[in-house]
C-alpha cells in the first residue's frame with residue numbers, strides 16, 4: 112500500500128471534505144442499523160408478541176440508560192396499542208421505519224456529496240502535478256519512454272487512483288462502522304447468536320483474501336497494455352500519411368489487434384477475479400445465514416430465549432452486515448488496483464530531473480563575449496557521439512557546422528540548449544559554465560529552429576506568441592516579413608488568425624519552416640541556433656527559406672547546422688564534423704585551399 116499512501120497526500124488539502132464524509136457515513140451506518148432494529152417492534156406488533164410494560168420506567172431505578180430507553184419505548188408502545196389498537200400502532204411504526212431509511216439514505220448521499228470534491232480534487236491536482244513535472248523532465252526521458260504509456264498514466268491510472276480513493280474511504284470508515292453498529296445491536300439482541308456468527312467471519316475473510324492475491328499483477332499488466340494501446344493509436348494518427356502511402360494499413364491493423372487481444376486477455380482475467388468477489392462473499396453469507404436459521408430457530412422454537420420479532424431483526428442485521436463485508440472485499444480489491452496504478456503514477460512524479468539548476472545559478476544573464484566548447488565529449492547511451500570537441504564563437508559571428516549525417520551536429524545544438532548535459536568537458540558562455548546559469552535564463556538568450564518544424568494545432572498568432580507573449584500584431588508582421596513568411600500569411604483567409612492544423616499540416620514544408628523561423632525572430636534572442644532542415648524544397652521555396660535565414664542571422668551570433676552552400680560560404684567559422692570529432696576548422700577560403708573533407712563536401716554539393 113506504499114504508493115497508495117503517497118497518493119493519499121494529495122487528499123490533504125481536501126481533508127475537510129473527508130471529515131464531513133466520515134461524519135455522514137457514521138450517521139449513515141447508525142441510521143442503517145436503527146432502521147433494521149426498528150423492524151423488531153413492528154413484527155412484534157404484527158404477531159402480538161413483545162414485552163408489555165404498563166408502568167412508566169424511572170431513570171433512577173433502571174440499571175442502564177439502554178434499558179431505560181428500551182423500556183420507555185415499550186411503555187410508549189404499550190400505551191399506543193391500548194389507545195389506537197394494532198392497526199394504528201402499525202401505521203406509527205411504519206412512519207418511524209420510513210423516516211429511519213430516509214435518514215440513512217440522506218446521509219449516504221451526503222457522504223458521497225462531500226467525497227466527490229475530494230475525489231475530483233485529487234484527480235485535478237494529480238494531473239496538474241503530472242503535467243507540470245512532465246514539462247520539467249529532460250528530453251532524454253522522452254526518448255526512453257513511450258508517449259502512449261505516459262498518456263495512459265496521466266489519464267487512465269489517475270482515474271483508477273480516483274476510484275480507489277473512494278473505495279479506500281469506504282473500506283476504512285463506512286463499512287467498518289456499519290459492521291460495528293450492526294454487531295453491537297446484534298450482541299444486544301443475543302450474545303449467543305452473535306458469537307455464532309462471528310465464527311464464520313474469519314473463514315470467509317481467509318477465502319476472500321486468497322482471491323485478491325494476484326490482482327495487483329493483473330492490474331499492472333492491464334494498465335501497461337493500455338499504454339501500448341495509446342502509443343499505437345498516437346503513432347498511427349501521427350504517421351497516417353506514411354501508413355497509407357506505404358499501404359501498411361494491414362500490418363498496423365494486425366499490430367493493433369494483437370495489442371487489443373492481449374489487453375482483452377489481461378482484463379478478462381482481472382475482471383473474472385474481481386467478479387468472483389461478490390458471488391463468493393454472498394454465498395459465504397448465505398451459508399452463515401442458514402446456519403443461523405438453524406441455530407437461532409432452535410432458540411426461538413425450543414428454548415424460547417428470544418422472540419420471533421427479535422430473531423427476524425437479528426437476521427436482518429446479520430444480512431445488513433454482510434453487505435458491507437461484501438463491499439469491503441470488493442473495496443480492498445479496488446485499493447489493490449489503485450495501488451498498482453499509484454505506483455505507475457508515482458514513478459513519473461519521482462523521476463528526478465537530471466538537468467538541474469545549481470543553487471548559485473544566475474537568474475538573469477546577458478550574452479556579451481563568446482560561447483566556448485572545451486574538450487566536450489558526450490554520449491546518449493553507451494557510445495560517445497561527440498569526442499573532445501573544442502570551439503569558440505565570438506559575439507556577432509556565425510559558426511557553421513557541416514558534416515555527414517550522424518556526425519553529431521544536432522547533438523552540439525542539444526548540448527548548447529542544455530537539453531542534455533555534457534559527459535566530459537564544459538560549455539561556457541562569457542566564461543561561465545552553462546550549468547551555472549538557470550535553464551530558463553540560458554534558453555531565453557537563445558532562439559531555436561529545429562531540424563523539423565515543430566508547430567502546434569492553433570492559429571499562426573498563437574504559434575508565434577510562443578516566441579514572445581507580449582508581441583503586438585505589428586511585431587508579428589515584422590517577424591513574418593523577416594522570415595519571408597508574410598507573403599503567404601497575408602493571403603490566408605483569416606491572416607494570422609488562420610488555424611494551421613495538426614503540427615501545421617495545412618501548410619507546405621517551406622511555409623512551416625519559415626513560420627518557425629518567424630517564431631524565433633519574434634523572440635529576438637542574441638544567440639540563434641539553427642538546425643537547417645535537410646528536406647528537399649523546390650528551388651523557389653528553398654530560396655525563400657534561404658533569404659529568411661540570412662535575414663535572421665544578421666546582427667546575431669548564430670550556430671547554424673548548414674546544408675546550403677550559401678549559408679556555409681558566408682560563415683565566419685566552418686567546423687567540419689566526422690563521427691563526433693572536429694576534423695577541420697576555418698573559413699570557406701582557407702578550407703577550400705586545403706584539399707580535405709570540406710572541399711569534397713562542397714564539390715559533392717555543387718554537382719547536385
Ligand SMILES: Nc1ncnc2c1ncn2[C@@H]1O[C@H](COP(=O)(O)OP(=O)(O)OP(=O)(O)O)[C@@H](O)[C@H]1O
Pocket residue numbers: 254491492496514515516517518519520521522523562
Ligand atoms: N536521443 C538519442 N539517443 C541515442 N542516440 C542518439 C540520440 N540522438 C542522436 N543519437 C545518435 O547520436 C549520433 C549523432 O546524432 P546527431 O543527431 O547529432 O547527428 P547529425 O549530425 O545532426 O545528423 P543529421 O545531419 O542527419 O541531422 C548519431 O549516431 C545518432 O544515432
Ligand SMILES: [Mg+2]
Pocket residue numbers: 520521522562642
Ligand atoms: Mg541533425
